[in-house]
Amino acid sequence: MSVSKEDILKALSTVQEPDLKKDLVYLKMIQDIEINDKLVKFKVVLTTPACPLKEKIEKDCTEAIHTLVDENLEVQIEMVANVSTNRSDKLTLPGVKNIIAVASGKGGVGKSTVSSNLAVALAMKGAKVGLLDADIYGPSIPIMFGVMDRQPEMRDVDGKQLMVPIEKFGIKLLSIGFLIKADQAVVWRGPMVSSALRQFVNDTDWGELDYLILDLPPGTGDIHLTMLQVVPLTGVVMVTTPQAVALADAYKASAMFSMTPLKVPIIGIIENMSYFTPAELPENKYFIFGNGGGKTMSDELEVPFLGEVPIYMSIREGSDKGNPAVIENDTSVQKAFFSIAENVAQQVAILNSLKPEPANL
Ligand SMILES: Nc1ncnc2c1ncn2[C@@H]1O[C@H](COP(=O)(O)OP(=O)(O)O)[C@@H](O)[C@H]1O
Ligand SMILES: [Mg+2]
Structure with a gap:
């Protein structure tokens, strides 16, 4: 049976961002899923490149896919970052x-x-x-x-x-x-x-x-x-x-x-x-x-x-x-x-x- 993007997203929705206490799919942190037979690739978009939990999140994603989808899949994750902001006023220092x-x-x-x-x-x-x-x-x-x-x-x-x-x-x-x-x-x-x-x-x-x-x-x-x-x-x-x-x-x-x-x-x-x-x-x-x-x-x-x-x-x-x-x-x-x-x-x-x-x- 072939694996779908929905299967992967479903598995990743069980992985929590430990600080933000919500799952990665809810937080829109998963991007560009590609599935090629037994190879699954995607990006995890962190809220900072200095994330101390980078390794943990990566490991949790791989484990979730192996446990919930198929233990024989090869999982390749690219950890990237888009730094978060909460500034609503952009009159000063807009960038x-x-x-x-x-x-x-x-x-x-x-x-x-x-x-x-x-x-x-x-x-x-x-x-x-x-x-x-x-x-x-x-x-x-x-x-x-x-x-x-x-x-x-x-x-x-x-x-x-x-x-x-x-x-x-x-x-x-x-x-x-x-x-x-x-x-x-x-x-x-x-x-x-x-x-x-x-x-x-x-x-x-x-x-x-x-x-x-x-x-x-x-x-x-x-x-x-x-x-x-x-x-x-x-x-x-x-x-x-x-x-x-x-x-x-x-x-x-x-x-x-x-x-x-x-x-x-x-x-x-x-x-x-x-x-x-x-x-x-x-x-x-x-x-x-x-x-x-x-x-x-x-x-x-x-x-x-x-x-x-x-x-x-x-x-x-x-x-x-x-x-x-x-x-x-x-x-x-x-x-x-x-x-x-x-x-x-x-x-x-x-x-x-x-x-x-x-x-x-
Ligand atoms: N952890 C540290 N170990 C050794 N020297 C330090 C350390 N922290 C600061 N210094 C030295 O102490 C002095 C005062 O530090 P500075 O950063 O200029 O303080 P402030 O900006 O609070 O006035 C500087 O000469 C700095 O090199
Ligand atoms: Mg000073």
Whole structure:
């Protein structure tokens, strides 16, 4: 008896997307089914190329077909992604699917380090990524990407002059640091900041992006409120160290984002500088800034814990040299940031699926 597309779809409708808790057929994730005698081919369209459950979903599909249709079929699955979005207003940043702010209560906790490595990790997983450095107190993205001397050019698009982001490691970058000198930055006031940010958002040729990462200034001041009115955020990732003072400020910052009328969803917490492991004593962990604060904070706020980043020399060195450390293959640093990028992408896909518009298609 020959196998039909309906048989395959019926089998795949028993496979759940573990995060979205609906079946793959209902979610319209199955495409281009081809059947050739004993060979079945199709595509599974994920909501992010950084999906941590890719292997599980692939395995579940094959098993369902073998169990419910025919155990002798050869199943070839192509895992592709169409990043989901829940943006309904497309007046600002029309080609950008998700805008993720990286925030902290305190400076120096590693917000820019996390922003850069998260952006690079998502791009390495196959996503189209932009990074906007809006930290007027200490714009550090130009140094971390080794593009201090570059100046964004202007381009005529449909009769409008638009700024062109600088490209490095496949990421589109813009920084307040390209426009002002670091020592001028701190005297900036709300209206100047918002007009610069408006230009970055409205007068820039960002093109099509899956994720735009926004490196925010630390703290909870007026400047934040102004910024949050300019940029329609999907959600915010909080970075903290395990240290009590950093945590206290991180709580304050999360309270600000959760406040009406902002109500920006907190995607989760990343703990940076969690511990130090010397190269010569790889089994030892020294909890220099305390232990477990980020995890406790995520439990108390009832938001996901997205991962921890230990203190590594290579992270500091990479930042200073203009090479985000995540690009070094098969290192512990890469593993830590890949896992964080997957968790962020996963939580964004879940947030998107909770909005009334259908995710994905
Ligand atoms: N996990 C880490 N391991 C080693 N150095 C780090 C780590 N995270 C951040 N740093 C270093 O700490 C300093 C502050 O980090 P940065 O990302 O600039 O903080 P912020 O943006 O929050 O002010 C930088 O010199 C950076 O290289
Ligand atoms: Mg910074």
